[in-house]
Structures are given as C-alpha cells and as structure tokens.
Amino acid sequence: MRLSSRLPQGFEPNALTAALTRLRAQGREVLDLTVSNPTRCGFTYPEAEIRQALSQPTVLAYDPDPQGARAAREAIAAHHGHGLRAENLLLTASTSEGYGLLFKLLGDPGDEVLVPSPSYPLFEWLARLEGLLARPVPSYFHDRWHLDLGALEAAVSPRTRAVVVVNPNNPTGHFLTKAEWAALTSLCARYGLALLVDEVFADYALEPAGDRMATALLDPDPPCPVFLLSGLSKVAALPQLKLGWIAGRGPGAAAGLEALAFLADQYLSVSAPVQAAAPRLLELARPIRAQILERLQANLTVLDAALAGQPPLSRLPVEGGWSVLLRRPAVDADEACALRLLEEASVLIYPGSFFDLPGDGHLVLSLLTGESGFSEGLHRIFPWL
Ligand SMILES: Cc1ncc(COP(=O)(O)O)c(C=O)c1O
Missing domain, CATH: 3.90.1150.10 (Aspartate Aminotransferase, domain 1)
Incomplete structure (x- = not known):
C-alpha cells in the first residue's frame, strides 16, 4: 500500500x-x-457541576447545526465580548481542527501559510496534511519579543494565502503590540491574505496590557479577514471535552464562515453533549x-x-x-x-x-x-x- x-x-x-x-x-x-x-x-475542578452540565436532557437529542449550537455560540461570544456575536462563530472539536478547516478554506495544494517561529511545533504538520507548506517567519528577542515585519513581508510569495500568529505566543509568551497589529493587518490587506490569530492563551496574561493587543477583538474593523481560534482546552482547562471555535471578523469573514460551515457539515465533529454544556462550562471556567x-x-x-x-x-x-x-x-x-x-x-x-x-x-x-x-x-x- x-x-x-x-x-x-x-x-x-x-x-x-x-x-x-x-x-x-x-x-x-x-x-x-x-x-x-x-x-x-x-x-x-468543580467536578459535580461539570458532570451535571454534561448530563442535561438535551444531550440525548441530535439536531446538528454545522456552525454549532446557537446557545453555545452565544455563550462563547459573551465570553470574548468586544462586540463578538454568535453569527461570527463556528464551533470545532479543537483548535487544531480549526486550523485544518481554515487551511482547507484558504489554500489549494502547494499554497503557503506563513507561521511564527519560534512557536508551537504543530503548524508544519497541520499545514502539510492539508497539502500546504508552512513557511516559518522568525520573531526576534530584544528586551522583549518582536515580530520581524520585514522578514514577514519578504516571505510573502504569489502562493501565500494566510499569516498565522499566536497571541500570546507559545512558548515565548509574546503578545502582539498595537503597532505590530496595525502593521500586520495592513500587510495582510495589501497582499490579499487572511490573518489567523491563535488566542488559546489570551486569558493568561502575566503583565499589564500596556501597548499590547490583549486580544485581536480589540480591533472592531480590521482591514483584512481575521479568523481567531480558541477553545475549552485552555479557556476552561478542559482539553478532554474537545470544543474549539473560530471567530471571523473583517472583510470576507462572513463569506468565509459560510464556507467553513459547508466544510464542517462534511464532518459534524463536535459532540452534542459538549455543545449543550458549553454555556455552563464557561461559567465554571x-x-x-x-x-x-x-x-x-x-x-x-x-x-x-x-x-x-x-x-x-x-x-x-x-x-x-x-x-x-x-x-x-x-x-x-x-x-x-x-x-x-x-x-x-x-x-x-x-x-x-x-x-x-x-x-x-x-x-x-x-x-x-x-x-x-x-x-x-x-x-x-x-x-x-
Ligand atoms: C498555541 C496553541 N494552539 C493550539 C493548541 C491546541 O489546542 P486544542 O487542544 O484546542 O487543539 C495548543 C496546545 O497546546 C497550543 O499551544
């Protein structure tokens, strides 16, 4: 074989x-x-409450929505705030699955995505398994971590479809500054790229926000499509429950979410019990x-x-x-x-x-x-x- x-x-x-x-x-x-x-x-962990959240009568019903149960999306939108709404969200079984769906959405085989380096080591495989090439773009440390915007622009090729950033980065802990955000989103807009922002650790800031983008959602109107990824594995420290999500904002994001729902409909991978439990789990988190x-x-x-x-x-x-x-x-x-x-x-x-x-x-x-x-x-x- x-x-x-x-x-x-x-x-x-x-x-x-x-x-x-x-x-x-x-x-x-x-x-x-x-x-x-x-x-x-x-x-x-509030064990009894978590078990109770996962055993409501609705967990026995199967009424799939490819975008994810509306009540779960409303609770996630409320968790994030900053004007995010249920219609801006799509549920996934994990953040990793969210990357897979976004790479399917944005690239054809042989296309490229720019990924941060140093970073979480899964990007190469998540991209490759979708037929894409992950091209690392180095950040550098000088008193604090910085995006190398010059290197990022130099790495853009006719096959580049998206830029991935992790905010804050794992393992460097780097939060983008507001100036980096403005430069990054305008670069993506200039080259017609989508920006994927992994914010699984955004709730774990260890320094005052200052000039940092505590979340990409601080920008209500980015000039490029922005897809934010997160999930219960870090937000509620419940990785075993397998619930992640993608939030879309900016030009083209609504159409992107519609196409993502088509992709998600082929799998319907998010379980009904975790969707039913999500609002309560977010309270318990x-x-x-x-x-x-x-x-x-x-x-x-x-x-x-x-x-x-x-x-x-x-x-x-x-x-x-x-x-x-x-x-x-x-x-x-x-x-x-x-x-x-x-x-x-x-x-x-x-x-x-x-x-x-x-x-x-x-x-x-x-x-x-x-x-x-x-x-x-x-x-x-x-x-x-
Ligand atoms: C930066 C980053 N993104 C995504 C994930 C994966 O999250 P999930 O369990 O939702 O797939 C991790 C896991 O450690 C991570 O460090």
Missing part, C-alpha cells in the same frame, strides 16, 4: 521521547517539567483559570528565587501563557542538554530547538507544574547546567 506523501517518512519517537520511555520502563521516576495537560496538575494564573505566578516567583543564586542562568520575561524560557550557557546543543538532564537529573524539560528557538541556550519549562515539583526539578537540574 502506498501512503500519501503528506505523511512523515516514519513514526519513530524523537531521542528525548525514546529515552524517557526507556528510563520509565526501568522504573526511573522522572519529574516532568513539560506538563501542559491541566487535568494532571492538581487543580481543583473562571475559578479554574484563577487557580492556573496563581500557579503560573507562583512558579515564576519560585524560578526567580532559584535563579538568584545561579548567575550563568536567567529567564526571559513572560508576557503571558503557560511556559517560560530558561537561558543557559550554550555549552552543548539544546537537545543534548535536555537528554543530559533527563539521564542525569531525572527531569524532563523541552529543548528550545523543539520550538525552533534560534541557536542553542534555551530550555522550555511549563509553568503549570505543581510548585513543589517545579522547585525540586529546578534544584535537580541546576548542577548540570
């Missing part, structure tokens, strides 16, 4: 995952400082997010205290999101360093290279880890850095 060339050549795990599996099989207890699954981080924000801040405090005694090490500022970048002397490649920390200190940390951080000298830590585990992990790795 011949497989599609869109797939990888092989499915072998990378060296870090292979080493982790080997060590765990040997009975080694590994401290995981990469954990991004909020259901495994000791947060207190607020105290869960509050616990997460507290955890993120507490771990940053733990990290800063630990770094005070480690002059060669430092961290980058975190504007938002669930990750922090640790800077270390680049005595070896990031991946070799992560392997060393796993083997010698029994601590799992992602190398910066997993997220396309330039050069060597960055490690990526999850701020979601329980505080005592986070603190212990730091003290275990420091002697090896």
Whole structure:
C-alpha cells in the first residue's frame, strides 16, 4: 500500500521521547517539567457541576447545526465580548481542527501559510496534511519579543494565502503590540491574505496590557479577514471535552464562515453533549483559570528565587501563557542538554530547538507544574547546567 506523501517518512519517537520511555520502563521516576495537560496538575475542578452540565436532557437529542449550537455560540461570544456575536462563530472539536478547516478554506495544494517561529511545533504538520507548506517567519528577542515585519513581508510569495500568529505566543509568551497589529493587518490587506490569530492563551496574561493587543477583538474593523481560534482546552482547562471555535471578523469573514460551515457539515465533529454544556462550562471556567494564573505566578516567583543564586542562568520575561524560557550557557546543543538532564537529573524539560528557538541556550519549562515539583526539578537540574 502506498501512503500519501503528506505523511512523515516514519513514526519513530524523537531521542528525548525514546529515552524517557526507556528510563520509565526501568522504573526511573522522572519529574516532568513539560506538563501542559491541566487535568494532571492538581487543580481543583468543580467536578459535580461539570458532570451535571454534561448530563442535561438535551444531550440525548441530535439536531446538528454545522456552525454549532446557537446557545453555545452565544455563550462563547459573551465570553470574548468586544462586540463578538454568535453569527461570527463556528464551533470545532479543537483548535487544531480549526486550523485544518481554515487551511482547507484558504489554500489549494502547494499554497503557503506563513507561521511564527519560534512557536508551537504543530503548524508544519497541520499545514502539510492539508497539502500546504508552512513557511516559518522568525520573531526576534530584544528586551522583549518582536515580530520581524520585514522578514514577514519578504516571505510573502504569489502562493501565500494566510499569516498565522499566536497571541500570546507559545512558548515565548509574546503578545502582539498595537503597532505590530496595525502593521500586520495592513500587510495582510495589501497582499490579499487572511490573518489567523491563535488566542488559546489570551486569558493568561502575566503583565499589564500596556501597548499590547490583549486580544485581536480589540480591533472592531480590521482591514483584512481575521479568523481567531480558541477553545475549552485552555479557556476552561478542559482539553478532554474537545470544543474549539473560530471567530471571523473583517472583510470576507462572513463569506468565509459560510464556507467553513459547508466544510464542517462534511464532518459534524463536535459532540452534542459538549455543545449543550458549553454555556455552563464557561461559567465554571473562571475559578479554574484563577487557580492556573496563581500557579503560573507562583512558579515564576519560585524560578526567580532559584535563579538568584545561579548567575550563568536567567529567564526571559513572560508576557503571558503557560511556559517560560530558561537561558543557559550554550555549552552543548539544546537537545543534548535536555537528554543530559533527563539521564542525569531525572527531569524532563523541552529543548528550545523543539520550538525552533534560534541557536542553542534555551530550555522550555511549563509553568503549570505543581510548585513543589517545579522547585525540586529546578534544584535537580541546576548542577548540570
Ligand atoms: C498555541 C496553541 N494552539 C493550539 C493548541 C491546541 O489546542 P486544542 O487542544 O484546542 O487543539 C495548543 C496546545 O497546546 C497550543 O499551544
């Protein structure tokens, strides 16, 4: 059987995952400082209320709307505010599925999308599986992260269809500034591109908004089509419920949503129970997010205290999101360093290279880890850095 060339050549795990599996099989207890699954981080969920929300009588009815149940869309619109309305929204089973639908909507095979770098490493595959090429455009760090607007414009080709930004970025935590937003949307308008804005972490700002775009929805009338992506996996820390959404705004967005509904109608992948529960789940999400924000801040405090005694090490500022970048002397490649920390200190940390951080000298830590585990992990790795 011949497989599609869109797939990888092989499915072998990378060296870090292979080493982790080997060590765990040997009975080694590994401290995981990469954990991004909020259901495994000791947060207190209102369990009875969540179960009750998922067991209303309406969960037994099947009355699909390809755009998603109206009551769920109304609740999501209210969650976002900024004039967003139910008709501007389409529900998906996840943000990743939202990318798939948008890439199908916007591109023909061989077309390109510009994606941020460093960033969340899924774009290459999400684009490729739709027959598109994800072309990374580097951001740079100078006191804070910046979009390289010159590099972005230089990367636009006749085959470019869309620009993807993550606001705030994972793992850099970079929120776009208002000036970056204005330049980005006018560039997209000039070249006829759609702008996809992933805001799954927008509720987790760790610094005052200042000149930042706390959300793309602050712009009521962008000059290009804007499609915002988000979902319950971060907004309510409930990734297992599988509910995401796309919000459209700007010229052509209404027609885009109509075509997205046609695409979604081919799958109807969002379950009725989660749609019925969504309004209540969004109400229940607020105290869960509050616990997460507290955890993120507490771990940053733990990290800063630990770094005070480690002059060669430092961290980058975190504007938002669930990750922090640790800077270390680049005595070896990031991946070799992560392997060393796993083997010698029994601590799992992602190398910066997993997220396309330039050069060597960055490690990526999850701020979601329980505080005592986070603190212990730091003290275990420091002697090896
Ligand atoms: C930036 C970003 N977008 C999207 C996702 C995926 O979200 P979902 O679970 O809704 O597919 C993640 C998951 O970590 C992410 O980091």
